Amino acid sequence: MSFTRIKSVFVLLLVLLSSFLCTSQNINKLLKKGSIEDKVFKSTFKYEPYGNSIFVKVLIKDKEYRLLFDTGAVTAISPRMVEELNLEIVGKEDVYDLGNTSKNLNFVKIDTINFNGINFFDTGAAVLDIEAVKDFKCTRIDGFLGANFMRNAVWEIDMVKHEITFANTIDSISIPEGTPYTKIFIGYDGTPAITAFLGNEKLYSTMIDYGYGGGISLFFYDFKKLRDENPNIKYVKSNGGSTVAGVYGDLKMSTSYKAIVDNFKTGEFKVPSNLMAFGQLGARTIGAGFLKNYRTVLSWKDRKIWFIENKAADDQVIFSGHGYGIRLENESIFISSISENSEAEEKGLKINDKILSVNDLDFTKVTDQKWCEILSTNRPDKVKLVIQRDTKQLTVALEKKVLLSN
Numbered sequence: 001m002s003f004t005r006i007k008s009v010f011v012l013l014l015v016l017l018s019s020f021l022c023t024s025q026n027i028n029k030l031l032k033k034g035s036i037e038d039k040v041f042k043s044t045f046k047y048e049p050y051g052n053s054i055f056v057k058v059l060i061k062d063k064e065y066r067l068l069f070d071t072g073a074v075t076a077i078s079p080r081m082v083e084e085l086n087l088e089i090v091g092k093e094d095v096y097d098l099g100n101t102s103k104n105l106n107f108v109k110i111d112t113i114n115f116n117g118i119n120f121f122d123t124g125a126a127v128l129d130i131e132a133v134k135d136f137k138c139t140r141i142d143g144f145l146g147a148n149f150m151r152n153a154v155w156e157i158d159m160v161k162h163e164i165t166f167a168n169t170i171d172s173i174s175i176p177e178g179t180p181y182t183k184i185f186i187g188y189d190g191t192p193a194i195t196a197f198l199g200n201e202k203l204y205s206t207m208i209d210y211g212y213g214g215g216i217s218l219f220f221y222d223f224k225k226l227r228d229e230n231p232n233i234k235y236v237k238s239n240g241g242s243t244v245a246g247v248y249g250d251l252k253m254s255t256s257y258k259a260i261v262d263n264f265k266t267g268e269f270k271v272p273s274n275l276m277a278f279g280q281l282g283a284r285t286i287g288a289g290f291l292k293n294y295r296t297v298l299s300w301k302d303r304k305i306w307f308i309e310n311k312a313a314d315d316q317v318i319f320s321g322h323g324y325g326i327r328l329e330n331e332s333i334f335i336s337s338i339s340e341n342s343e344a345e346e347k348g349l350k351i352n353d354k355i356l357s358v359n360d361l362d363f364t365k366v367t368d369q370k371w372c373e374i375l376s377t378n379r380p381d382k383v384k385l386v387i388q389r390d391t392k393q394l395t396v397a398l399e400k401k402v403l404l405s406n
Contacts, residue, residue: 026091027107030124031074031189036152037119042167045116049162051376052213052288056145056164059114061085065142069164071298072209072285074189075110075125075146082108082127089127113149118166123149134328138372144211147190151300157210159292160310170299181306182267184208184298192298192305194286196266198222199229203284206266208298208305212287216264216276223257223278235259236319236403240337240351256280256337260317260406272313273406319404322383324349328371333363335387343398354388 047069048055054069065081081087091107106127113120130136130143156165156173167173184192185205196203203222227233236258256279264271274290295308323342326333335353338344355363359380366374381400386393 031148034123035121042172043116043118044165046162047164067143067145068141068211070144070211071147072207072211073144073146075123075149076128077125077143078130151190154299156297158295170302173297175306179306179308180269181304182269184303184305194266199263201225206284209285210288212285214287215289217281217285218278220279233259236339238337238339269307273317275317275319317406320400320402322398322400331366333366347396356386359384
């Protein structure tokens with residue numbers, strides 16, 4: 001199971017920040033204030049891969065910190081970093097998560113961030129208690145290096161080589177002639193978004209989001225319109241949806257869908273047949289799970305993103321699994337979703353069944369550390385679950401099977 005969940009917290013934070021920044025002038029100015037040292041440069045480095053996540057290291061006041069590279073959010077740091085660096089709170093805002101839970105979020109200004117030898121100045125950052133969200137705690141990161149930081153340079157991201165290049169000008173980056181590109185629109189907080197087409201339907205504000213480990217994720221009503229246009233499209237429905245990490249705790253989401261789509265495009269870039277999710281997140285998002293197939297070049301100044309093919313797309317798209325999702329609640333693990341026509345549905349698993357063990361591994365008291373191990377371990381093809389439903393204990397054997405293919 002990969003860490004596609006961990007970014008959900010900042011997808012929703014981004015949406016909510018964007019909604020109030022136009023009236024919160026102090027925070028708006030803070031997030032636009034950053035700059036970079038005035039010199040010609042081109043810097044290339046190897047990053048730390050973690051599933052589809054990109055972890056990078058920065059120096060602040062001679063202290064090294066490990067951050068999630070995240071084009072889909074503002075920069076954010078932990079309260080511990082604020083204390084260690086003796087940073088002053090320069091603004092506050094009430095932020096709501098998808099569960100309509102609010103909290104007063106502090107903002108700070110970081111005078112200098114040294115990133116692979118290049119100095120970035122006056123970076124605004126939200127203060128987020130990362131360790132309060134278990135999925136983030138698993139990664140042991142200190143925060144997020146966000147779009148308001150990146151907007152002052154040109155970025156080339158190669159997830160095959162695990163390499164990032166950044167420069168002060170687009171002329172320093174090699175882009176093959178004829179490479180497809182699309183225009184990006186820049187939010188108040190620096191986040192890049194594109195306009196795309198799903199069939200004939202125009203989709204606004206689709207984020208380019210390297211902080212989200214999943215692929216292309218769209219709204220439920222985008223799927224409804226897609227089905228209206230193409231009633232024969234293949235899809236899988238997951239009842240009960242999934243659980244995502246909210247800013248202030250896990251949230252149980254609604255029904256979601258996965259479908260194989262072959263008519264998604266943006267600008268000059270036509271996406272090959274691809275497995276897409278609908279109804280999983282609070283924003284339209286193109287995540288690292290899709291972007292990893294391309295060497296992308298992002299330029300805020302030129303307002304463009306280029307897609308250089310890095311890995312040939314598979315002719316056959318296959319989605320397979322056991323057909324159930326899980327959530328952690330009070331040190332216990334429960335079934336959070338069931339996919340239709342899956343082994344889980346056929347064998348009678350139900351949402352809210354409590355999992356006592358998987359392949360004889362005890363799940364009765366799941367500590368934070370054990371939860372991290374569960375998230376970072378791929379499920380074997382065959383699993384034996386012991387579950388509790390009301391007062392009964394049941395044993396269910398499941399085998400991974402193909403749920404969707406083109």
